[in-house]
Amino acid sequence: MTDIIVPTLGESVSEATVGTWLKKAGDAVSKDEVIVELETDKVSVEVAAPEDGVLSEIVAAEGETVGIGALLGKVGAGDGAAAAPAPAEETSEAPKEEAAAPAASSGSGDTVDVEVPAMGESVSEGTLSSWLKQPGDTISKDDILVEIETDKVAVEVPSPVDGVLSEVLVAEGETVSIGTVIARVSGGEGGAAAPAAAPAASAPAPTTSAPAAAPSGGAPVSPSVRRIAAENGVNPADIPGSGKGGRATKGDALAYLEKKPTEAPAMSSSSGIPRATGPREERVKMTRLRQTIARRLKEAQDTAAMLTTFNDVDMTNIMEMRKAYKDNFEKRHGVKLGFMSFFVKAVVNALQEIPAVNAEIDGTDVIYKNYYDIGVAVGTEKGLVVPVVRDCDALSLAGIEASIGEYGRKARDGQLTMQDMQGGTFTISNGGVYGSMMSTPILNPPQSGVLGMHRIEQRPVAINGEVVIRPMMYLALSYDHRIVDGKEAVTFLVRVKEALENPERMLLGV
Structure with missing residues (x-):
């Protein structure tokens, strides 16, 4: 039995609120799979499973305030049989994407995760700014795959091995934490490239295309999206999701409000809610540095x-x-x-x-x-x-x-x-x-x-x-x-x- 604890949340942040459990007690989980979101006063933090197994117990319920090191839940040992009921129990699209992940490596049997590296002292997160490679591209070790922008510097993330970029897991504009898996690289050439089409099709527009996203429907809703929806009187299920498993990101929510000026009344930027733009105006997101x-x-x-x-x-x-x-x-x-x-x-x-x-x-x-x-x-x-x-x-x-x-x-x-x-x-x-x-x-x-x-x-x-x-x-x-x-x-x-x-x-x- 392995404990799931609250990680370090950033400089001067000592507690968080349990936002959304993405798995239920009894669900099979994989190592590094995100199972719960925590919300601090400024950012959302994703907590991943420490090992393969079954989420045997949820200790901290959604809405509870927890400190660093507090026990959130427990993961117990499990086998292949334990994972079988998961698709029947889940109604969201998330299990479909998890099932697609192993297919990316079936060509060569050797898939390497690309993780967010350490980005400097007291920096715990960044914004994924641009993918320089696309799924299916053949890449060499140390080729730059993606750029991540922190508060002050841009960090380039290289490929850890030669191979094919088989899967992109995080879309441009999303916030990522140190250690987050953002892509997968399949080793070898030729046959490894073919399976890349499957994750690309199942992953909802991982690059940038928000218009192609489908409504999030039954996908889990992050605390930031839930808050924006509540403040503007919209149904979070109506917001098209471009995130993992069809989940709506904060950027999706803001884009949705911008396209629906009649449902989201224009307000001053000083209120913290984006106002509707005029016909000769252009909205551009500020960089993290700015x-x-x-x-x-x-x-x-x-x-x-x-x-x-x-x-x-x-x-x-x-x-x-x-x-x-x-x-x-x-x-x-x-x-x-x-x-x-x-x-x-x-x-x-x-x-x-x-x-x-x-x-x-x-x-x-x-x-x-x-x-x-x-x-x-x-x-x-x-x-x-x-x-x-x-x-x-x-x-x-x-x-x-x-x-x-x-x-x-x-x-x-x-x-x-x-x-x-x-x-x-x-x-x-x-x-x-x-x-x-x-x-x-x-x-x-x-x-x-x-x-x-x-x-x-x-x-x-x-x-x-x-x-x-x-x-x-x-x-x-x-x-x-x-x-x-x-x-x-x-x-x-x-x-x-x-x-x-x-x-x-x-x-x-x-």
Whole structure:
């Protein structure tokens, strides 16, 4: 007898509600087959059978609240005879699909599951964005089969073996957890490809085609679909299902509401329910990265007492130093000398003098950080990401430029990892590369400060009683006023200005 327990549900999530049991006590189950769904305050989690056998007991009923490690049910040993009654007892289409699965491997007798890999620290789920191969395709080991998008990075899932992609189990747009089986690969060539047509026909539109899906009918209804249906007064059985076994996904429910504006009245997006689109409007689902950016920016505004102070800096000396030494610098160190390394060094000097800007609030405590990991905001096609340059106080200008250059390459190629973007103590954002003259940057929680750089502009300034033209840049420091006083914020920005206008003193430490 093997226990079925509540798995880890994600960072800071300690309990869930039992949503839907997809199997009944006495049903035969296979290892890794999803048998129950749990619903947390943000996501649905599928719990699979730990081994082949029979679901002998259900301990936690639907609707009950359970904690991590709680007992949900038990799986006992079973044989082929135990599985026989299952088709007669079940009225949904799910058993048909389970029966089709072994057929995919009958050509070669060797089928390998493709599972969702680990996707980074504290990341437990992602959205399946696009299948690069289709059922029946011949593939080689390490060929990329599918892309999964998490909150910040895209993860490519390769084929574990040579063979044929015999079955796709998860449709594009669905949310998947680490360890979920998303496809099956049949080993060998030729004969293994033929059975692929059977699962493709029985699986309801596994790629993207929502219009081809049939109404979910008697298929199990997930908690998220049930909630959306209840909020909009529709019958969940009427929602066409494109998921496994004909089950309706959250995306199916939202698409159904969009196509039925008369049954689902248009409402403001602020209500959390999608409104009907007009004839010259187009609805496009936000990427997980964009959703995370939106959530974190709103959290920053809601939780921090954010203020911004401004100053300007004369870039003459840095520009002259860069012009004089950039060629030798590149020959010596193999990287170009940009402006960002000077700003990073100036920020580190100022943080050492004003430690509150490098600290964070944790409940009723303040955590002061005696290290300087500076996040450098980088724009990508999918949105803004902030990789972190570690231990900037110990790096040379060349070391900083090399790190920033490598992160820029990884950002363009979609290779940034969660580790690359975690743990920063302060952030620098350069809106000047897009032509911004002045802006108010938003904090990157839990950090207490962010410096905004802007474009360099030739402007008249008064120096020693004379008006001269100088290359000037506006600087903006946004800070959390709960921990950083106005005097500290202004002093910090003045120290950055002084270091940039006198780079020799900064680099010499005098």
